[in-house]
Amino acid sequence: MNLINTKMESLYTYLDDSAAYLEKAQNLTYLEGLAEAGENLFREEVCQNVTMEQKNWLLDKLDSLNLEELSNEDIRKAFQLAVLKGMKGAVQPHHSMTPxxxxxxxxxxxxxxxxxxxxxxxxxxxxxxxxxxxxxxxxxxxxxxxxxxxxxxxxxxxxxxxxxxxxxxxxxxxxxxxxxxxxxxxxxxxxxxxxxxxxxxxxxxxxxxxxxxxxxxxxxxxxxxxxxxxxxxxxxxxxxxxxxxxxxxxxxxxxxxxxxxxxxxxxxxxxxxxxxxxxxxxxxxxxxxxxxxxxxxxxxxxxxxxxxxxxxxxxxxxxxxxxxxxxxxxxx
The missing domain is CATH 3.40.50.150 (Vaccinia Virus protein VP39)
Incomplete structure (x- = not known):
């Protein structure tokens, strides 16, 4: 696998793992958890009101990633893949994405x-x-x-x-x-x-x-x-x-x-x-x-x-x- 794909995969893994974790920890939908995980990444801090144990878990995930190494298209595609995963589990028919x-x-x-x-x-x-x-x-x-x-x-x-x-x-x-x-x-x-x-x-x-x-x-x-x-x-x-x-x-x-x-x-x-x-x-x-x-x-x-x-x-x-x-x- 080439380096670009590896970086994109790292971002997808961060978004997916963090969204799933916040989904359970905060009683959210996966898509809501994904938005929160993306917000944490942008702000480079944990923005949610969570326990110290949960905060440390989320911080470890954040520390594993360097956003500056990714191109805009890498970011868009990794984010899109996570959104697509969330939409498969969503019940709203209007939750769909342009291919x-x-x-x-x-x-x-x-x-x-x-x-x-x-x-x-x-x-x-x-x-x-x-x-x-x-x-x-x-x-x-x-x-x-x-x-x-x-x-x-x-x-x-x-x-x-x-x-x-x-x-x-x-x-x-x-x-x-x-x-x-x-x-x-x-x-x-x-x-x-x-x-x-x-x-x-x-x-x-x-x-x-x-x-x-x-x-x-x-x-x-x-x-x-x-x-x-x-x-x-x-x-x-x-x-x-x-x-x-x-x-x-x-x-x-x-x-x-x-x-x-x-x-x-x-x-x-x-x-x-x-x-x-x-x-x-x-x-x-x-x-x-x-x-x-x-x-x-x-x-x-x-x-x-x-x-x-x-x-x-x-x-x-x-x-x-x-x-x-x-x-x-x-x-x-």
């Missing part, structure tokens, strides 16, 4: 549309979860980023916060429902793995064009509308959407709204092998908000991505995507 390969592919697409810019790009994630996607983007996107992220789940937002601290990432992270009225400057880029389902707050949904005519509205539709409204003219939006997004009874309404406000650039279906069953399949939906200098492509890029493990097929697909961006949007 690493998808994070890296989205980073490639964001780099593609941003190009070589020296000024800071304002990026928004409407539903950050444990922060894996937004932290991957902060590590992989070449332009300087100013990042705003929202997450409504208390445990997940704490995990995202701790992961940001460990990677020394600066971002505005809000423990808030991003569909509620919010005030901040329009952003250049939105990247969000959309939650899927019904939004329970009908009085807030009533203010949206994409509200349901009867019953609860779709949270993923409302989030798309909010994101478009919060994006600058000419800005880009990348959503992970369910494959069935244009098959529901509200699909026509969604399509008309999106078409009116944006240029639909691409719908890239993720490999079916990534999902337990077809009903959970997702696609990357790429939009550009209409503006003075935006180009309406003659044809949107529609493709089914090959397995990310098939390097040759993936390389061919990326050549096709690069050619499409060059031919249709004049983006090199």
């Amino acid at each position: 690493d390969t998808v994070c890296l592919f989205l980073s490639y697409l964001v780099n593609k549309v941003i190009g070589k810019r020296e000024e800071s790009i304002h990026l928004l994630d409407m539903a950050a979860g444990s922060g894996n996607l937004v932290h991957a983007l902060m590590n992989q996107v070449t332009a300087p980023l100013s990042v705003t992220a929202f997450e409504v789940d208390e445990t997940l937002v704490k995990l995202a916060f701790v992961s940001a601290n460990l990677q020394k990432h600066e971002l505005q992270l809000f423990h808030k429902d991003s569909i509620e009225p919010i005030s901040y400057n329009p952003v250049d880029v939105v990247v969000t793995d959309l939650p899927v389902g019904y939004y329970p707050k009908d009085e807030i949904a009533a203010e949206y064009a994409l509200r349901a005519k009867e019953g609860h509205s779709f949270i993923h539709h409302l989030m798309i509308e909010q994101a478009i409204n919060k994006t600058k003219d000419g800005g880009f939006l990348f959503f992970l959407v369910p494959n069935f997004i244009f098959e529901s009874d509200q699909a026509k309404q969604l399509h008309e709204f999106v078409k009116g406000e944006t240029n639909i650039l691409a719908l890239l279906q993720l490999p079916k092998t990534m999902f337990q069953s077809e009903q959970f399949g997702k696609s990357i939906f790429v939009l550009q908000k209409k503006g003075e200098n935006t180009i309406q492509p003659k044809q949107a890029l529609l493709a089914e991505l090959p397995s990310f493990s098939k390097k040759e097929a993936l390389s061919d697909m990326m050549k096709q995507i690069n050619k499409w961006f060059k031919d249709e949007l004049r983006i090199e």
